[in-house]
Amino acid sequence: EPEVTQTPSHQVTQMGQEVILRCVPISNHLYFYWYRQILGQKVEFLVSFYNNEISEKSEIFDDQFSVERPDGSNFTLKIRSTKLEDSAMYFCASSEKWYGYTFGSGTRLTVV
Amino acid sequence: GDSVTQMEGPVTLSEEAFLTINCTYTATGYPSLFWYVQYPGEGLQLLLKATKADDKGSNKGFEATYRKETTSFHLEKGSVQVSDSAVYFCALLRSNDYKLSFGAGTTVTVRA
Numbered sequence: 430e431p432e433v434t435q436t437p438s439h440q441v442t443q444m445g446q447e448v449i450l451r452c453v454p455i456s457n458h459l460y461f462y463w464y465r466q467i468l469g470q471k472v473e474f475l476v477s478f479y480n481n482e483i484s485e486k487s488e489i490f491d492d493q494f495s496v497e498r499p500d501g502s503n504f505t506l507k508i509r510s511t512k513l514e515d516s517a518m519y520f521c522a523s524s525e526k527w528y529g530y531t532f533g534s535g536t537r538l539t540v541v
Numbered sequence: 542g543d544s545v546t547q548m549e550g551p552v553t554l555s556e557e558a559f560l561t562i563n564c565t566y567t568a569t570g571y572p573s574l575f576w577y578v579q580y581p582g583e584g585l586q587l588l589l590k591a592t593k594a595d596d597k598g599s600n601k602g603f604e605a606t607y608r609k610e611t612t613s614f615h616l617e618k619g620s621v622q623v624s625d626s627a628v629y630f631c632a633l634l635r636s637n638d639y640k641l642s643f644g645a646g647t648t649v650t651v652r653a
Binding site for chain 2: 460462464471473474479484485520532533535
């Protein structure tokens with residue numbers, strides 16, 4: 430069964446550093462998303478991406494965040510200058526249409 | 542905005558007990574409803590879904606029925622196993638965009 434692959438599974442970074450979280454969506458999917466889950470809290474929408482541009486973003490997704498699909502297969506989330514409160518599990522997802530999300534297994538980001 | 546509210550946990554049960562996790566939603570339009578499961582150390586997995594009123598989603602012995610009159614999508618399983626120990630998330634997909642809104646999650650622990 431096709432999978433969404435996320436790397437790394439766990440990343441530890443110093444406050445203020447830039448991080449890039451990587452995702453390989455399912456190959457025929459057209460819609461891409463990032464969600465995050467702060468430990469013990471609900472899963473929150475960050476951003477959706479379609480046709481090589483952001484289609485929607487939440488208020489969490491401020492100027493420190495950016496997404497890119499650099500080569501037609503990878504889908505990345507960059508946090509420019511990490512803060513302690515960015516520590517969370519970040520989930521990538523893709524879908525062929527508006528339904529049918531497939532989530533990756535997540536990247537646990539720890540900012541120290 | 543559109544949202545889901547689910548029963549708070551944690552829930553602790555003995556093996557073979559009956560499990561119910563309540564979920565109610567608030568939405569304009571006709572959302573699709575989902576239950577996701579997160580096993581310890583893993584990502585989000587779709588457990589079941591329902592896309593219209595009176596639909597029943599089922600998988601792995603779990604069931605949930607989309608009840609428009611009560612705006613509910615309660616998850617049930619008749620006889621739980623230790624392997625069902627996980628966090629369960631109710632989620633709503635709005636019909637006018639591609640964003641999932643998650644409930645807070647319910648931690649279920651099944652004891653042998």
